[in-house]
Amino acid sequence: MGRQRRDGTGVQWTLVIPLKALARAKSRLADTADDGMRPGLALAFAQDTVAAALACAAVRDVSVVTDDARAGRELAALGARVVPDEPAGGLNAALAHAAALVRAARPAGAVAALNADLPALRPYELARVLDAAAEFPRAFLPDAAGVGTTLLAAGPHQELRPAFGTGSRVRHRASGAVELGQDGVDSVRQDVDTGADLRAALALGVGPRTAAATAGLLIPGQ
Ligand SMILES: Nc1nc2c(ncn2[C@@H]2O[C@H](COP(=O)(O)OP(=O)(O)OP(=O)(O)O)[C@@H](O)[C@H]2O)c(=O)[nH]1
Numbered sequence: 132m133g134r135q136r137r138d139g140t141g142v143q144w145t146l147v148i149p150l151k152a153l154a155r156a157k158s159r160l161a162d163t164a165d166d167g168m169r170p171g172l173a174l175a176f177a178q179d180t181v182a183a184a185l186a187c188a189a190v191r192d193v194s195v196v197t198d199d200a201r202a203g204r205e206l207a208a209l210g211a212r213v214v215p216d217e218p219a220g221g222l223n224a225a226l227a228h229a230a231a232l233v234r235a236a237r238p239a240g241a242v243a244a245l246n247a248d249l250p251a252l253r254p255y256e257l258a259r260v261l262d263a264a265a266e267f268p269r270a271f272l273p274d275a276a277g278v279g280t281t282l283l284a285a286g287p288h289q290e291l292r293p294a295f296g297t298g299s300r301v302r303h304r305a306s307g308a309v310e311l312g313q314d315g316v317d318s319v320r321q322d323v324d325t326g327a328d329l330r331a332a333l334a335l336g337v338g339p340r341t342a343a344a345t346a347g348l349l350i351p352g353q
Protein backbone atom coordinates (compact mmCIF):
# COMPACT_ATOMS: atom_id res chain seq x y z
CA MET A 132 0.00 0.00 0.00
CA GLY A 133 1.17 3.55 -0.72
CA ARG A 134 1.59 6.03 2.08
CA GLN A 135 -1.47 8.04 3.04
CA ARG A 136 -1.53 11.68 1.95
CA ARG A 137 -2.47 14.49 4.33
CA ASP A 138 -3.48 16.64 1.35
CA GLY A 139 -3.23 16.69 -2.45
CA THR A 140 -4.94 14.27 -4.82
CA GLY A 141 -3.92 11.07 -3.06
CA VAL A 142 -2.48 9.69 -6.32
CA GLN A 143 0.73 7.77 -5.70
CA TRP A 144 3.33 7.83 -8.46
CA THR A 145 6.07 5.56 -9.65
CA LEU A 146 8.99 7.67 -10.83
CA VAL A 147 11.33 6.49 -13.56
CA ILE A 148 14.71 8.25 -13.37
CA PRO A 149 17.18 7.71 -16.25
CA LEU A 150 20.92 7.85 -15.66
CA LYS A 151 23.52 7.20 -18.32
CA ALA A 152 26.97 5.75 -17.57
CA LEU A 153 28.70 8.10 -15.13
CA ALA A 154 31.89 8.21 -17.22
CA ARG A 155 29.91 9.78 -20.08
CA ALA A 156 27.57 11.95 -18.01
CA LYS A 157 27.47 15.72 -17.75
CA SER A 158 29.78 16.45 -20.69
CA ARG A 159 28.53 20.07 -20.83
CA LEU A 160 30.04 20.62 -17.37
CA ALA A 161 33.55 20.03 -18.78
CA ASP A 162 34.52 23.69 -18.28
CA THR A 163 33.49 23.51 -14.63
CA ALA A 164 34.58 20.02 -13.54
CA ASP A 165 37.34 17.93 -15.14
CA ASP A 166 37.08 14.33 -16.39
CA GLY A 167 38.10 13.01 -12.98
CA MET A 168 35.38 14.94 -11.14
CA ARG A 169 32.34 14.73 -13.43
CA PRO A 170 31.39 11.09 -12.70
CA GLY A 171 31.25 11.84 -8.96
CA LEU A 172 29.31 15.01 -9.59
CA ALA A 173 26.77 13.22 -11.82
CA LEU A 174 26.36 10.57 -9.12
CA ALA A 175 25.89 13.21 -6.40
CA PHE A 176 23.17 14.94 -8.47
CA ALA A 177 21.42 11.59 -8.94
CA GLN A 178 21.71 10.70 -5.25
CA ASP A 179 20.19 14.01 -4.15
CA THR A 180 17.46 13.69 -6.79
CA VAL A 181 16.56 10.14 -5.78
CA ALA A 182 16.68 10.87 -2.04
CA ALA A 183 14.33 13.85 -2.45
CA ALA A 184 12.01 11.84 -4.72
CA LEU A 185 11.80 9.01 -2.19
CA ALA A 186 10.98 11.54 0.54
CA CYS A 187 8.05 12.93 -1.48
CA ALA A 188 4.60 12.12 -0.09
CA ALA A 189 3.17 11.64 -3.62
CA VAL A 190 5.80 9.04 -4.60
CA ARG A 191 5.14 5.34 -4.15
CA ASP A 192 8.50 4.17 -5.50
CA VAL A 193 11.43 5.07 -7.71
CA SER A 194 12.98 3.06 -10.54
CA VAL A 195 16.38 4.21 -11.76
CA VAL A 196 17.17 3.16 -15.33
CA THR A 197 20.90 2.63 -15.58
CA ASP A 198 23.59 0.17 -16.59
CA ASP A 199 26.19 1.91 -14.43
CA ALA A 200 27.21 -0.55 -11.69
CA ARG A 201 28.45 2.05 -9.20
CA ALA A 202 25.40 4.28 -9.64
CA GLY A 203 23.09 1.27 -9.41
CA ARG A 204 24.68 0.19 -6.12
CA GLU A 205 24.58 3.65 -4.56
CA LEU A 206 21.01 4.45 -5.65
CA ALA A 207 19.70 1.02 -4.61
CA ALA A 208 21.20 1.73 -1.17
CA LEU A 209 18.94 4.80 -0.97
CA GLY A 210 15.87 2.65 -1.71
CA ALA A 211 15.51 2.88 -5.50
CA ARG A 212 14.80 -0.10 -7.73
CA VAL A 213 17.39 -0.42 -10.49
CA VAL A 214 16.19 -1.29 -14.00
CA PRO A 215 18.65 -2.19 -16.79
CA ASP A 216 19.12 0.33 -19.61
CA GLU A 217 17.30 -1.55 -22.36
CA PRO A 218 16.94 -1.79 -25.33
CA ALA A 219 20.19 0.27 -25.57
CA GLY A 220 18.42 2.69 -27.92
CA GLY A 221 19.08 5.89 -25.97
CA LEU A 222 17.16 7.92 -23.43
CA ASN A 223 13.59 7.76 -24.74
CA ALA A 224 13.74 4.06 -25.59
CA ALA A 225 15.04 3.36 -22.06
CA LEU A 226 12.26 5.43 -20.48
CA ALA A 227 9.54 3.81 -22.59
CA HIS A 228 10.87 0.35 -21.71
CA ALA A 229 11.06 1.13 -17.98
CA ALA A 230 7.56 2.66 -17.98
CA ALA A 231 6.25 -0.49 -19.69
CA LEU A 232 7.84 -2.63 -16.95
CA VAL A 233 6.13 -0.51 -14.30
CA ARG A 234 2.80 -0.84 -16.10
CA ALA A 235 3.20 -4.60 -16.47
CA ALA A 236 3.36 -4.80 -12.67
CA ARG A 237 0.65 -2.19 -12.03
CA PRO A 238 -1.50 -1.42 -15.10
CA ALA A 239 -3.51 1.34 -13.43
CA GLY A 240 -0.49 2.99 -11.83
CA ALA A 241 0.56 6.60 -12.43
CA VAL A 242 4.08 6.89 -13.91
CA ALA A 243 6.36 9.90 -14.32
CA ALA A 244 9.83 10.30 -15.82
CA LEU A 245 12.09 12.65 -13.87
CA ASN A 246 15.59 13.84 -14.80
CA ALA A 247 18.48 12.65 -12.60
CA ASP A 248 20.15 16.06 -12.50
CA LEU A 249 17.93 17.96 -10.05
CA PRO A 250 20.26 18.37 -7.03
CA ALA A 251 18.12 21.10 -5.42
CA LEU A 252 14.90 19.03 -5.61
CA ARG A 253 12.49 19.65 -2.70
CA PRO A 254 10.04 16.83 -1.89
CA TYR A 255 7.10 19.21 -1.29
CA GLU A 256 7.65 20.98 -4.62
CA LEU A 257 7.73 17.62 -6.39
CA ALA A 258 4.47 16.70 -4.64
CA ARG A 259 2.92 19.94 -5.88
CA VAL A 260 3.91 19.09 -9.48
CA LEU A 261 2.69 15.48 -9.26
CA ASP A 262 -0.62 16.54 -7.67
CA ALA A 263 -1.14 18.99 -10.54
CA ALA A 264 -0.21 16.31 -13.11
CA ALA A 265 -2.79 13.94 -11.64
CA GLU A 266 -5.54 16.15 -13.09
CA PHE A 267 -4.55 15.27 -16.68
CA PRO A 268 -3.98 12.12 -18.76
CA ARG A 269 -0.44 13.30 -19.62
CA ALA A 270 1.42 16.37 -18.37
CA PHE A 271 4.94 17.80 -18.28
CA LEU A 272 7.04 20.47 -16.56
CA PRO A 273 9.43 22.62 -18.61
CA ASP A 274 12.99 23.00 -17.33
CA ALA A 275 14.37 26.23 -15.87
CA ALA A 276 15.83 27.25 -19.24
CA GLY A 277 12.36 26.98 -20.78
CA VAL A 278 13.42 24.73 -23.66
CA GLY A 279 13.58 21.26 -22.17
CA THR A 280 11.57 19.08 -19.79
CA THR A 281 12.34 17.87 -16.28
CA LEU A 282 9.21 15.78 -15.64
CA LEU A 283 6.74 13.94 -17.91
CA ALA A 284 3.75 12.27 -16.27
CA ALA A 285 1.22 9.70 -17.49
CA GLY A 286 -1.88 8.82 -15.50
CA PRO A 287 -3.50 5.38 -15.23
CA HIS A 288 -3.60 3.42 -18.53
CA GLN A 289 -1.87 6.26 -20.41
CA GLU A 290 1.31 5.59 -22.36
CA LEU A 291 4.23 7.82 -21.30
CA ARG A 292 5.43 8.58 -24.89
CA PRO A 293 8.67 10.30 -23.84
CA ALA A 294 10.30 12.77 -26.26
CA PHE A 295 13.17 14.03 -24.08
CA GLY A 296 16.31 15.61 -25.52
CA THR A 297 17.23 19.08 -26.76
CA GLY A 298 14.12 21.23 -27.23
CA SER A 299 11.77 18.67 -25.67
CA ARG A 300 9.32 21.28 -24.33
CA VAL A 301 7.89 21.88 -27.82
CA ARG A 302 7.71 18.15 -28.58
CA HIS A 303 5.94 17.29 -25.33
CA ARG A 304 3.46 20.09 -25.88
CA ALA A 305 2.84 18.94 -29.47
CA SER A 306 2.29 15.40 -28.22
CA GLY A 307 -0.79 16.59 -26.33
CA ALA A 308 0.75 16.55 -22.85
CA VAL A 309 -0.49 19.47 -20.72
CA GLU A 310 2.16 21.98 -19.67
CA LEU A 311 2.03 22.42 -15.90
CA GLY A 312 2.22 25.73 -14.00
CA GLN A 313 5.69 26.82 -13.04
CA ASP A 314 5.10 28.91 -9.92
CA GLY A 315 6.71 27.73 -6.71
CA VAL A 316 8.38 24.67 -8.20
CA ASP A 317 11.84 26.02 -9.09
CA SER A 318 13.63 23.07 -7.53
CA VAL A 319 11.84 20.62 -9.87
CA ARG A 320 12.75 22.74 -12.91
CA GLN A 321 16.43 23.42 -12.09
CA ASP A 322 18.32 20.76 -14.00
CA VAL A 323 22.09 21.11 -14.16
CA ASP A 324 23.75 20.93 -17.56
CA THR A 325 26.17 23.88 -17.43
CA GLY A 326 28.23 25.82 -14.92
CA ALA A 327 25.54 28.52 -14.87
CA ASP A 328 22.91 25.87 -14.06
CA LEU A 329 25.07 24.58 -11.22
CA ARG A 330 25.38 28.09 -9.83
CA ALA A 331 21.59 28.48 -9.97
CA ALA A 332 21.07 25.14 -8.21
CA LEU A 333 23.56 26.06 -5.48
CA ALA A 334 21.67 29.33 -4.97
CA LEU A 335 18.41 27.37 -4.49
CA GLY A 336 20.19 25.05 -2.06
CA VAL A 337 21.40 21.58 -3.07
CA GLY A 338 21.24 18.28 -1.24
CA PRO A 339 24.11 17.01 0.93
CA ARG A 340 25.90 14.83 -1.68
CA THR A 341 26.06 17.67 -4.20
CA ALA A 342 27.13 20.11 -1.48
CA ALA A 343 30.03 17.79 -0.61
CA ALA A 344 30.94 17.05 -4.25
CA THR A 345 31.06 20.75 -5.16
CA ALA A 346 32.95 21.96 -2.08
CA GLY A 347 36.10 23.67 -3.29
CA LEU A 348 34.97 23.68 -6.93
CA LEU A 349 35.55 27.01 -8.68
CA ILE A 350 32.32 27.62 -10.58
CA PRO A 351 32.58 30.21 -13.37
CA GLY A 352 30.81 33.45 -12.42
CA GLN A 353 30.55 32.56 -8.74
N1 LIG B 1 19.33 5.26 -18.90
C1 LIG B 1 19.73 6.23 -19.74
N2 LIG B 1 19.73 7.51 -19.32
C2 LIG B 1 20.15 8.47 -20.18
C3 LIG B 1 20.59 8.17 -21.50
N3 LIG B 1 20.95 9.32 -22.10
C4 LIG B 1 20.75 10.31 -21.20
N4 LIG B 1 20.26 9.80 -20.03
C5 LIG B 1 19.87 10.54 -18.81
O1 LIG B 1 18.85 11.47 -19.19
C6 LIG B 1 19.01 12.74 -18.54
C7 LIG B 1 19.30 13.83 -19.58
O2 LIG B 1 20.42 13.42 -20.32
P1 LIG B 1 21.45 14.30 -21.17
O3 LIG B 1 21.20 15.74 -21.01
O4 LIG B 1 21.46 13.71 -22.54
O5 LIG B 1 22.89 13.90 -20.53
P2 LIG B 1 23.64 14.49 -19.30
O6 LIG B 1 24.61 13.48 -18.82
O7 LIG B 1 22.63 14.97 -18.29
O8 LIG B 1 24.40 15.76 -19.87
P3 LIG B 1 25.36 15.99 -21.17
O9 LIG B 1 26.40 14.92 -21.23
O10 LIG B 1 25.96 17.33 -20.93
O11 LIG B 1 24.43 15.96 -22.37
C8 LIG B 1 20.15 12.52 -17.55
O12 LIG B 1 19.57 12.10 -16.32
C9 LIG B 1 20.96 11.39 -18.18
O13 LIG B 1 21.74 10.67 -17.27
C10 LIG B 1 20.57 6.78 -21.92
O14 LIG B 1 20.93 6.43 -23.03
N5 LIG B 1 20.14 5.87 -20.99
Ligand SMILES: C=C(OP(=O)(O)O)C(=O)O
Binds near residue numbers: 280297298300322324
Ligand atom coordinates in the same frame (compact mmCIF):
# COMPACT_ATOMS: atom_id res chain seq x y z
C1 LIG C 1 16.92 15.56 -21.81
C2 LIG C 1 16.62 16.80 -21.52
O1 LIG C 1 17.40 17.54 -20.73
P1 LIG C 1 18.79 18.25 -21.01
O2 LIG C 1 19.19 18.00 -22.43
O3 LIG C 1 18.52 19.67 -20.66
O4 LIG C 1 19.63 17.54 -20.02
C3 LIG C 1 15.34 17.46 -21.91
O5 LIG C 1 15.19 18.65 -21.57
O6 LIG C 1 14.50 16.83 -22.55
